[in-house]
Amino acid sequence: MSTSLPNRAGIVLGAAALVLLSAGFALALFWVPSDADQGFSQRIFYVHVPVALTAYASFVWGAWKALRLLWTREPSYDLESYTAIHIGVIFGVLTLVTGSIWARISWGVWWSWGERQLVLFLVLFLFYSAYFMLRYSTDPGPRRAGMSAVYALFGVVLIPVSFLAIRLAENFIHPVVFNSHGPQMAGSMFFVFCVCFAGMLALAGALYANELTGKRLDTRLRELREALA
């Protein structure tokens, strides 16, 4: 197990998240021009899309750590993979909630079962939520680590499917902003989006680093308790 605790990374990323998200949200609410089609409500884009992309990034990070675990059999990767998926699920909840709010104002409904993008994201979210049930139904050890890693790797296959679903769909109401011609928005809008996305990634990184530190501390305390017993 690694002996270094990434608490310094947590502090640096947390500070970066605070600065970037404060600036990004202020710019999104007061500076960026309103969308010609959706008006003021389009500003939910600056929170919903970065949150969704951060959820995807967390799941990919979890799958990468799972792959490293299967490749090297180094047990510390199990905790790292689990923590990344934990953070991904938190961002998944935020994606669903902010997406529902945007759907209500734009489409007049909280949810649309006919939308492949929405349903696939829900499937992805439920798949990763079930990860915790699988993990805690097995005793800790190499078997649980291996099973969790394989499950995390299967889940990552759903990400490109979820991402591409909207582009493959024929009938859709979910907007496509990023296509093969690049971002379909004004330069100022894209700049604010990048600030919000960087802030959201920094926030996820800070949560990941702090959560990992806490979980490692928990493990070490348990080992110490057993040694002193």
Added chain:
Amino acid sequence: MTTAEKYVLAAFLVVFAVVLAYVVIYAFKLSRLERELSDLAERAARTRRSAEREREPVAR
């Protein structure tokens, strides 16, 4: 405030509320870890004291 503004504000507040809830949960976790650490430190000190007493030479 228009309806659109209310919904946009709600979306931003949801993110803020979830992060805040996470920080509160994490604060509880940290205080639990701190309690366990103090308990272990106390137990280690007790063990050390009893080991030192055992090592002391017996008076003749």
